[in-house]
Amino acid sequence: MKITRRNDHFIITQKDVSPYLDGCEVIGVFNPAAAFYQNEIILLLRVAERPIQKSDDILTVIFYDTKTNCIKTLDLAKNDSQYDFTDKREVRDNNKKDGSFCFLTSISYLRIARSRDGIHFKVDEKPFLFPSNEYETFGIEDSRITQIGDNYYIYFTSVSYHGICEELVSTTDFHHITYLGIIFLPENKDVVILPEKINGKYYALNRPVPKATGDPSIWISESDNLIYWGNHKYLMGLRPHNWDSVRIGPGAIPFKTSKGWLEIYHGADSRNRYCLGAVMLDKNDPTEIVARSDEPILEPQKLESKNEFLKNVVFTCGALCKENIIHLYYGVSDSAVAYTEIKLSDVLTILS
Amino acid sequence: MKITRRNDHFIITQKDVSPYLDGCEVIGVFNPAAAFYQNEIILLLRVAERPIQKSDDILTVIFYDTKTNCIKTLDLAKNDSQYDFTDKREVRDNNKKDGSFCFLTSISYLRIARSRDGIHFKVDEKPFLFPSNEYETFGIEDSRITQIGDNYYIYFTSVSYHGICEELVSTTDFHHITYLGIIFLPENKDVVILPEKINGKYYALNRPVPKATGDPSIWISESDNLIYWGNHKYLMGLRPHNWDSVRIGPGAIPFKTSKGWLEIYHGADSRNRYCLGAVMLDKNDPTEIVARSDEPILEPQKLESKNEFLKNVVFTCGALCKENIIHLYYGVSDSAVAYTEIKLSDVLTILS
Numbered sequence: 001m002k003i004t005r006r007n008d009h010f011i012i013t014q015k016d017v018s019p020y021l022d023g024c025e026v027i028g029v030f031n032p033a034a035a036f037y038q039n040e041i042i043l044l045l046r047v048a049e050r051p052i053q054k055s056d057d058i059l060t061v062i063f064y065d066t067k068t069n070c071i072k073t074l075d076l077a078k079n080d081s082q083y084d085f086t087d088k089r090e091v092r093d094n095n096k097k098d099g100s101f102c103f104l105t106s107i108s109y110l111r112i113a114r115s116r117d118g119i120h121f122k123v124d125e126k127p128f129l130f131p132s133n134e135y136e137t138f139g140i141e142d143s144r145i146t147q148i149g150d151n152y153y154i155y156f157t158s159v160s161y162h163g164i165c166e167e168l169v170s171t172t173d174f175h176h177i178t179y180l181g182i183i184f185l186p187e188n189k190d191v192v193i194l195p196e197k198i199n200g201k202y203y204a205l206n207r208p209v210p211k212a213t214g215d216p217s218i219w220i221s222e223s224d225n226l227i228y229w230g231n232h233k234y235l236m237g238l239r240p241h242n243w244d245s246v247r248i249g250p251g252a253i254p255f256k257t258s259k260g261w262l263e264i265y266h267g268a269d270s271r272n273r274y275c276l277g278a279v280m281l282d283k284n285d286p287t288e289i290v291a292r293s294d295e296p297i298l299e300p301q302k303l304e305s306k307n308e309f310l311k312n313v314v315f316t317c318g319a320l321c322k323e324n325i326i327h328l329y330y331g332v333s334d335s336a337v338a339y340t341e342i343k344l345s346d347v348l349t350i351l352s
Numbered sequence: 353m354k355i356t357r358r359n360d361h362f363i364i365t366q367k368d369v370s371p372y373l374d375g376c377e378v379i380g381v382f383n384p385a386a387a388f389y390q391n392e393i394i395l396l397l398r399v400a401e402r403p404i405q406k407s408d409d410i411l412t413v414i415f416y417d418t419k420t421n422c423i424k425t426l427d428l429a430k431n432d433s434q435y436d437f438t439d440k441r442e443v444r445d446n447n448k449k450d451g452s453f454c455f456l457t458s459i460s461y462l463r464i465a466r467s468r469d470g471i472h473f474k475v476d477e478k479p480f481l482f483p484s485n486e487y488e489t490f491g492i493e494d495s496r497i498t499q500i501g502d503n504y505y506i507y508f509t510s511v512s513y514h515g516i517c518e519e520l521v522s523t524t525d526f527h528h529i530t531y532l533g534i535i536f537l538p539e540n541k542d543v544v545i546l547p548e549k550i551n552g553k554y555y556a557l558n559r560p561v562p563k564a565t566g567d568p569s570i571w572i573s574e575s576d577n578l579i580y581w582g583n584h585k586y587l588m589g590l591r592p593h594n595w596d597s598v599r600i601g602p603g604a605i606p607f608k609t610s611k612g613w614l615e616i617y618h619g620a621d622s623r624n625r626y627c628l629g630a631v632m633l634d635k636n637d638p639t640e641i642v643a644r645s646d647e648p649i650l651e652p653q654k655l656e657s658k659n660e661f662l663k664n665v666v667f668t669c670g671a672l673c674k675e676n677i678i679h680l681y682y683g684v685s686d687s688a689v690a691y692t693e694i695k696l697s698d699v700l701t702i703l704s
Contacts, residue, residue, distance in 0.1 A: 098451070098563075099450070100562075100563065100564060100565045100566065101564065101565045102565070134586065135586070138565070159565070160565075160566070161565065161566055161567075162562075162566050162569065162586045163560065163562030163564075163565060163566035163569075164562060164564055164565065164566075165584070180583075181582060181583035181584070181585075182582070182583065182584040182585070183582050183584075184537070184584075185536070185537065185540065185558070185560040185571060185573070185584050186560045186561075186562035186566060187539070187560070187561075187562040187563050187564060187566075188537065206537070208515065208537040208538045208539070209538075209539075209562075209563045209564070210452075210514075210515030210516060210538035210539040210561075210563070211450075211452065211539050211561045211562070211563045212452060212453065212515075212516055212539060212561070213452045213453050213454070213490070213511070213512075213513065213515060213516065214452065214512070214513055214514050214515035214516075214538060214539075215513075217514065217515075219537060221537070222580070223580055223582075224576075224577075224580060225576075225580075227582045227583060228574070228575055228576060228577075228580035228581055228582035228583070229580055229581065229582055230533060230534070230535050230575075230579045230580035230581055231532075231533035231534065231579060231580070232517070232533070232534040232535075232536075232537050233533075233534070234486065234487070234514045
């Protein structure tokens with residue numbers, strides 16, 4: 001069975017977001033978290049800004065400097081043999097043989113967009129969360145929001161020389177923020193926290209990346225207080241020769257259905273084609289998988305748009321389910337925010 | 353100032369340990385955890401066993417099989433182009449470009465050694481902890497013991513296709529074991545838990561290994577119950593051009609001194625020469641470093657022994673401090689257990 005998409009279109013693109021940083025341009029607004037807040041739907045956008053480049057011979061990179069607490073730029077000569085500039089998103093140090101990067105070409109932070117109808121959004125002028133500590137020197141990337149009562153727990157990927165890890169904050173008003181620390185050590189990202197306790201425990205899906213052996217896989221961890229996590233268990237991995245054969249990670253916050261906790265996750269193959277799939281976790285024990293979709297529930301396709309985006313990545317950090325409709329917000333190829341609606345019952349059918 | 357070693361010698365070598373597995377030989381007994389228990393000193397030895405090799409053309413590898421709950425071996429033809437046999441400890445899959453391994457050539461588990469005087473040890477015939485779950489398919493490696501009251505918390509590195517992570521068990525009698533789950537996700541090892549709460553929190557040093565960016569570094573994490581961990585903070589990293597320029601990790605359980613919490617850690621340089629250093633953490637806030645030794649406090653040297661070991665690795669998982677003497681148990685080059693005594697006051701002097 002093929003999932004039918006309705007009403008799909010871009011809802012926020014670069015053009016809707018003015019740069020916040022002097023001398024920079026917005027190169028992408030994507031991968032938003034989503035939440036109901038008062039009478040609005042809030043998206044927490046990842047905005048990526050890049051220094052406007054001065055010359056073809058120089059690459060100007062950008063980072064948050066902890067010594068001055070300011071954003072700084074650095075000019076790297078493109079003929080400097082120390083650096084590998086092959087990947088447009090990052091710079092590698094040729095002295096390091098492990099393929100790790102030493103600079104990013106853009107810096108990401110989080111900005112709020114607000115809407116009454118969930119489709120037409122107004123983007124805040126200023127950041128909601130901006131790099132401010134030693135774990136965020138290369139930026140704050142994809143976020144998620146879990147609402148528990150009046151508290152909104154917001155967690156996001158921090159990138160720095162210390163590695164890629166996940167930080168947690170909370171807010172009740174999307175204005176005042178309480179910092180709750182790093183919840184998952186490097187290398188980990190794509191954390192999604194379930195919105196209620198199950199048998200007395202909170203649960204979070206997350207995606208550690210091992211180095212010496214093993215593949216990036218989805219694990220599930222438990223907690224009493226959302227701040228300290230343990231009893232980590234391997235949940236699911238890559239599927240060779242499938243659409244999720246090379247990369248995998250949690251996507252939207254799982255929501256409760258008649259069949260269990262429904263998680264929409266992302267997977268990619270060796271061509272770096274990112275799709276979304278679905279997995280159902282047991283209602284009373286989310287460490288148990290009830291069903292996993294063989295086929296993607298959402299694949300990259302040519303959206304009717306004049307934007308010139310890559311066409312091979314769909315990636316979600318937030319979906320809102322209401323009256324049998326999944327309102328899916330997703331990033332398109334690290335560039336723009338798109339929206340589509342799919343029927344919850346369709347997804348439940350393919351997971352039966 | 354140079355630290356003076358006293359009474360140093362090998363205390364346990366392969367010859368003291370009979371193989372537990374059929375068709376295998378003990379290739380190393382090393383990196384022991386140490387604890388006072390009743391009137392004895394207990395070491396928790398890492399024992400590595402390897403299948404006795406049948407032919408020069410074949411490498412027989414070993415693993416714990418979760419389907420049968422048995423140890424299995426597998427013969428790999430040394431001319432099979434899929435595999436890279438360069439490193440004698442592991443086999444790499446040439447189809448994987450990231451340098452990760454797919455088999456180990458030996459399997460490790462934990463065995464108890466007991467002593468009245470702390471120098472002459474008797475090794476148990478059977479394992480204390482042996483691979484038994486999907487996180488331990490390639491073995492259980494370096495362990496540590498933290499005594500809190502009558503409880504001994506034992507935690508160790510688990511190695512499997514899921515990655516390298518840290519599991520926790522507890523015991524009161526070194527016989528009955530309570531399993532407490534995975535406490536640190538892949539890739540992490542060298543966890544050391546401080547033996548008491550400080551300002552209401554437990555603390556653990558640990559060494560995550562990031563992949564996309566960053567170096568292996570020592571972090572410090574906090575907990576209410578030893579099972580769930582969070583508020584992770586970066587503590588200390590590599591020092592370029594120094595003896596701890598390439599690898600670093602916690603070693604012995606920190607112990608309380610007049611100057612703060614003393615941690616003996618390991619570091620290695622680009623020649624893979626492992627030494628031990630010392631770092632002092634603030635008595636009331638162990639996330640703060642008071643002092644770190646410039647020079648190693650213990651370096652590999654030719655011990656007076658007939659064992660033919662490599663001479664470039666000293667590595668500790670356990671030291672016991674009593675009456676101004678640090679009784680240091682340490683592994684020598686993944687082969688044997690050695691012992692030395694150093695004066696606590698000497699270490700405090702170099703950290704002043």
